Amino acid sequence: MNSIVVFCGSSEGDDPSFADDAYGLGKLLAQQRLTLVYGAARIGIMGRLAQGALDHQGTVIGVIPDFLKIKEVFHTGLSRLIVTKNMHQRKLKMHELSEGIIMLPGGYGTLEEFFEMITWAQLGLHDKPIGILNTKGFYDNLIAMLRTMVDRGFVKQENYDMLLVDNQMDGLLAQMRNYVPQQLPKWIKKDQL
Template structure:
């Protein structure tokens, strides 16, 4: 795994533990020689993880839409910052540049990015690992709801396994590194998936 995309909030949340977790994630990435791909912001958890990776000598690539460059304060100190036209281009580029995905605490945008990558994996559009860093139980309700999808017959149990989770950045990265493509059956075969790729 050469690069990992981390989705997280442009806010810092109401507890210092969230920022601490972002810094620990940055440290774990550098220790595993994994480059960070993220949304390009300088504030909130986004800024915290990018700053830590850069401080420790790691590589950081940001991708940010022109319209958010000022609002999220595009980070000027990154290894590379791609300024794109819209959110669709941002998400597509982040996905293409990454070998796996982790969602940390965040808001609506983080949820959208997480579930888009899970859906693409479920369908077979990509076969990259997806993980959830559950800081302070932030994602307990979401994890329970995903399990509820299974019990109610809207999500197959083997597709539930596509969402890895842990409370430790080191352990979660270890799970992603252990992931082997093709170990979970997808809804579409390779040929069908390629025809539907955006």
């Protein structure tokens, strides 16, 4: 694993721990020589994440759609900035550039990006490790809802098991490095094409 895409908020939230963990994750990625791929903003925990990597000589690639360049106030000190035409191309490019996926605290956009990646994994389109850094239990309720989806028959246990969760960044990265993709049955059979 040489690169990680991190999805997170362009706000800082109501607890300094969110920004502190984002900065710490950026620092850890740089120290472990893992390229950070993220949404290119210099504000919110996105900005803290990038700064953590940049302050420790890390490689940081920002990917942003043209219409968000002003709104999200893109970071001008990145190793590389990629501008896409739209949000869909942004996610595709982030996916192409990464070998692992992490979600930090964030809002609707963070969840949308993360769930698209885990859906692609469920469909067999990739087998990258997918993790949640659960800072101060931020995603406890989401994880409980995912468990409910399994219990109520909407998500298979093996798809739930693809998700790696830790409240410590070094523990999460260790899980991701040791991740062995499951051989899941394909959703579409050849005779259904």
